[in-house]
Amino acid sequence: MPPFAVTPLYAALCAILLIALSLRVARLRGSLKVALGDGGERALQKAIRVQGNFIEYVPMALLLLFLLELSRQAPLWALHALGAGLLLGRILHAIGLSSSAGLSFGRFVGTILTFSMIMITAIWLLILAVNAM
Numbered sequence: 001m002p003p004f005a006v007t008p009l010y011a012a013l014c015a016i017l018l019i020a021l022s023l024r025v026a027r028l029r030g031s032l033k034v035a036l037g038d039g040g041e042r043a044l045q046k047a048i049r050v051q052g053n054f055i056e057y058v059p060m061a062l063l064l065l066f067l068l069e070l071s072r073q074a075p076l077w078a079l080h081a082l083g084a085g086l087l088l089g090r091i092l093h094a095i096g097l098s099s100s101a102g103l104s105f106g107r108f109v110g111t112i113l114t115f116s117m118i119m120i121t122a123i124w125l126l127i128l129a130v131n132a133m
Contacts, residue, residue, distance in 0.1 A: 006076065007066040010083035014058050017090060021051040050097050054090055057114050061086045064121040073128055082117050089113025 028044045029035065038045045065082055068074050089110045096106020 004066070004069055006079040006083055007062060007069050010065065010087055011062050013087050014062065014090065017087070017094070018051075018054060018058070021047075021054055021094060025051050046098060046101060050094050053093065053097065057118070058086070058090060061114065061118050061121070064118060064125060067125055068121055068128075071125070071128055074124065082121055085113045085117040089117065 025044070025047045028041070028047050032039060032041050032044055034041060034044055038048055065079065065086070068082070069079055089112070091110070092106040093110025093114065094106075096104035096108070096110055099106070
């Protein structure tokens with residue numbers, strides 16, 4: 001197995017999802033003729049928010065996943081579970097928020113999966129750090 005196989009996989013998949021979300025914003029900007037901001041267009045506001053929410057959480061989540069993988073203190077299945085939880089959470093959140101600005105199944109479950117992944121990974125790393133002192 002390469003020295004780091006899990007984080008690059010989920011980073012690549014998240015990058016593809018980011019491009020898809022970004023292309024959606026770009027397409028809407030073009031069709032609505034809005035070069036900057038949202039132009040008061042509801043569909044563009046939601047698309048920008050979906051993309052922005054992704055950008056707000058994914059970098060920290062991937063950094064935490066990478067640090068846990070780097071520690072060599074987590075089994076492969078756990079790293080994949082965390083990475084898959086992040087990816088599934090972001091997909092569900094994007095679908096849910098895209099369909100409704102209010103509460104939806106996708107938005108709720110996506111948020112829970114993302115927050116859980118970040119919290120579990122952060123606590124795991126915190127324990128490893130404390131034990132290493």
